[in-house]
Each structure stands twice: as structure tokens, then as C-alpha cells.
Amino acid sequence: MDLLKQRIQTDGLIINNSLLKVDSFLNQQIDPELMMKIGEEFVRRFKDEKITKILTIESSGIAVSVMTGLILKVPVIFARKHKPKVTGDEVYTAKVYSYTKGESNTIMISKQFLQPEDNVLIIDDFLANGEAAAGLANIVEQANAKLAGIGIVIEKSFQPGAQKLTAAGYRVESLARIKAFSNGQVEFM
Template structure:
């Protein structure tokens, strides 16, 4: 197990319905030393990519993206999930629909902050069915920018998001890929990675 898998095994909480709670260190309380280690690992895994901007989505992607940016020395742009009064001017808006929840969400980025010159690393905390990620990719394409890579903290490998993104040919790196969870035993099984 790598450092993040070990932390999930130690402090993650498995609940019924394939729910994995990592709110004590990843997405409500945030362990910044862990984030720093994750940032270094993203830098290692994307060492061959030419990245000049990190794109993430509010709220729980922001911390991971900002600490990772310390390793890449690039600015971060975070997408907003719904129309905000502080966003004026021209915006990229991707409408993403959840197959399971039948709800539509908007992913929004100001046009000022993505251009054809941008080589983007997308970072988020979780990848399950991947609707938010699909919206982010759509916006990068709409801007004429390039998706150089996608870095995820925790991928639910038993849901479809990761497979779709890999089938599409994107360089997707998930630091921990959960294959299965056992809520009775409280255990998490991870996919083997090189």
C-alpha cells in the first residue's frame, strides 16, 4: 500500500451503500502534510507533462489542488458549481447530468482564466461516476486548451468514471483506487498499481 492507501485503511470509515468517509483528513478536515505528499506524488506521476495551470472544482478539490500547485509552480483555477453573483463577464458553462440522481449541475469557469495557451492538469479529491470531471474536461476543450493529465486522490474503481476517462485516452492518475469495501469488517481493498 502507498501512503494514501495506508491512511485510508487507518482513518477512512466504510459505510453501507459503498460510502467511504475520509472527512477527517481529506475533504472536511484536511491534513496538509498528507496533501504535500500527494502533491509530490502528482508531480512525480506527471513529470513528463508540460503543465502551466491546475484546474479543480469547489469545494473539496481546492485544497489538494493548491498544495499540488506548490510542486508544479503554476496557478490554480477553481470551477464553480452554480452561477455566482461574483462571476461577471463571459463564462464557460458545462451542464452535466447525473445518470443516477437525474439532476443537472453547472460547472462554471470564467473565460479570462482558460485559453488555447493553457496546458491543464485537472485535480479533484474523488472520482466515482465522473460527472464533475466530464464537465471540467468539456470546459478545457471549449477553451481550446489541452488536458495534459488528470490527478485524483481517491477513485472508486467499481464505478464507471475512471474507466470511461481511460478509454478516452486521458492520462488519469488516481493515488488510491478502491476496488471494494466491506462495511461489516470496515475494510477497503485497493487496486494494485505500479
């Protein structure tokens, strides 16, 4: 997706040669017009699937998921990283190691939001080692729902996540695929 790639080139900041900071349009300040265009692209790529729910993880996957859900007219569920007091015990959980924070979280969603009839599209902002997406896929499996695929805004293809998820049989659609960070520049696939 050229618009996204251009934005990464102009606004992205490379940290420690492994992390991309895109706080100005995705991770802190959010560009709603770009989020909508990303949503449209996910809808285009998954148009042959009858998606019934979108599943993401708090917090940076939410904006783009809501845009996608708005176009598809389907609910958006986000997995929580901490158990809120008001959530009952009827939850699906999965353990996820956070690449950026260097710690494990138990992510969860209430069982009432996923049914065996659902055809779920997982969406997340970044794909690195595939932990977050695999945890979400595991939750879809626990609910006996169908997983239509995984939509990623920015894939760091030099890390093993995409390969791992594809090898596990999941369809992965990434809108910007980064081959490498070299000399402070982003190199796309």
C-alpha cells in the same frame, strides 16, 4: 501511494457500501502534510508534461490542487458549482451530475482563466462515475486548451468513471484505487 492507502484504512468510513467518508483528512478537516505529499506525487507522475494550470472543482479538490500548484508554480483554478454575483457572463459552463448529492449542477469558470496555450492538469478528490472530471475536461476543450491528464486522489474502480475517462482518451492517474468495499473494509486494487 502507500501513505494515503494507510490513512484511508485507519480513518475512512464506508457509508451504504458505496461512499467513503474521509472527513478527517480530505473532505472537512484537512491534513496539510498529507495534501503536500499528494501534491508531490501528482508532480512526480506528470513531470514530463509542461503543466501551465491546474483545474479542479470546489470544494474538496482545492486543497490538494493548491499544494500541486505550489510545487509547480502554476495557478490553480476551481470551477464553481453556483454562479457568484460578481462573475460576468464570459464563462465556460458544463453540466455535472453530483454523485453524492443526487442533483445536477452547472459548473463554471470565467473564460479569462483558460487560454488555448494552456496545458491543463485536472485534479479532484474522488472519481466515481466520472461526471465531475468529464465536465472539467469539457471546459478545457471549450477553451481549446490541451488536457495533460486527470489526477485523482481516491478512485473507486468498481464504478465506471476511470474506464469511461480512459476510453475517451484521457490519461488518468489515481493515487489510491479501491477495488471494493467488503465487510466494512476497503480493498485496494
